Amino acid sequence: SAVISQKPSRDICQRGTSLTIQCQVDSQVTMMFWYRQQPGQSLTLIATANQGSEATYESGFVIDKFPISRPNLTFSTLTVSNMSPEDSSIYLCSVYALGETQYFGPGTRLLVL
Amino acid sequence: GENVEQHPSTLSVQEGDSAVIKCTYSDSASNYFPWYKQELGKRPQLIIDIRSNVGEKKDQRIAVTLNKTAKHFSLHITETQPEDSAVYFCAASIDTGRRALTFGSGTRLQVQP
Numbered sequence: 001s002a003v004i005s006q007k008p009s010r011d012i013c014q015r016g017t018s019l020t021i022q023c024q025v026d027s028q029v030t031m032m033f034w035y036r037q038q039p040g041q042s043l044t045l046i047a048t049a050n051q052g053s054e055a056t057y058e059s060g061f062v063i064d065k066f067p068i069s070r071p072n073l074t075f076s077t078l079t080v081s082n083m084s085p086e087d088s089s090i091y092l093c094s095v096y097a098l099g100e101t102q103y104f105g106p107g108t109r110l111l112v113l
Numbered sequence: 114g115e116n117v118e119q120h121p122s123t124l125s126v127q128e129g130d131s132a133v134i135k136c137t138y139s140d141s142a143s144n145y146f147p148w149y150k151q152e153l154g155k156r157p158q159l160i161i162d163i164r165s166n167v168g169e170k171k172d173q174r175i176a177v178t179l180n181k182t183a184k185h186f187s188l189h190i191t192e193t194q195p196e197d198s199a200v201y202f203c204a205a206s207i208d209t210g211r212r213a214l215t216f217g218s219g220t221r222l223q224v225q226p
Contacts, residue, residue, distance in 0.1 A: 033213060042202060043157065043216045056211070059114070092156065102147065102214060104156040 002097035004105035023093035028073035119217030136203035
């Protein structure tokens with residue numbers, strides 16, 4: 001399996017501000033995924049982050065709102081920009097480990113006031 | 114893109130009974146189907162998965178069946194226990210390239226002692 005950590009684990013932010021979430025993996029991986037889980041809902045893929053190239057965003061998500069960095073094969077960041085209360089969610093990163101199974105980080109719980 | 118539908122949204126069973134959760138997918142190219150269990154306040158955890166080269170897979174009290182022709186797959190939990198109470202998510206992906214998962218809407222399973 002993969003050991004995945006995220007920082008911060010939770011935060012309360014004011015609307016209009018930005019928050020950067022970090023994801024660290026204990027092994028080198030080609031792709032890292034960022035998901036959003038709104039309260040009581042399922043997981044929705046935001047984007048896929050490849051090292052050395054721009055992230056691939058899903059329909060409904062744009063780079064200006066959710067800029068992503070992938071500086072190396074074990075680390076990625078997701079920024080939630082110009083936040084509104086609708087951005088209150090759990091944000092999870094995930095990776096494939098041993099090429100077979102997708103594992104999730106513990107998540108970042110974001111509340112926007 | 115892929116669309117995954119999951120039923121039922123809630124399921125209540127008596128301890129010891131069986132539980133069945135069903136999912137359908139839209140993209141005939143999908144060939145990887147994992148199931149995740151998410152307990153309250155925790156990350157999704159993989160409980161079983163199946164690839165399209167098999168029709169059924171079992172792991173102790175848990176089994177998954179796949180019908181590629183009908184494009185549906187199901188999770189079967191036998192001899193349910195209170196600790197099985199959680200939200201279960203099915204997902205589908207194409208097992209090459211990005212391998213991004215599309216999730217179903219989730220089923221809240223309650224096992225009554």
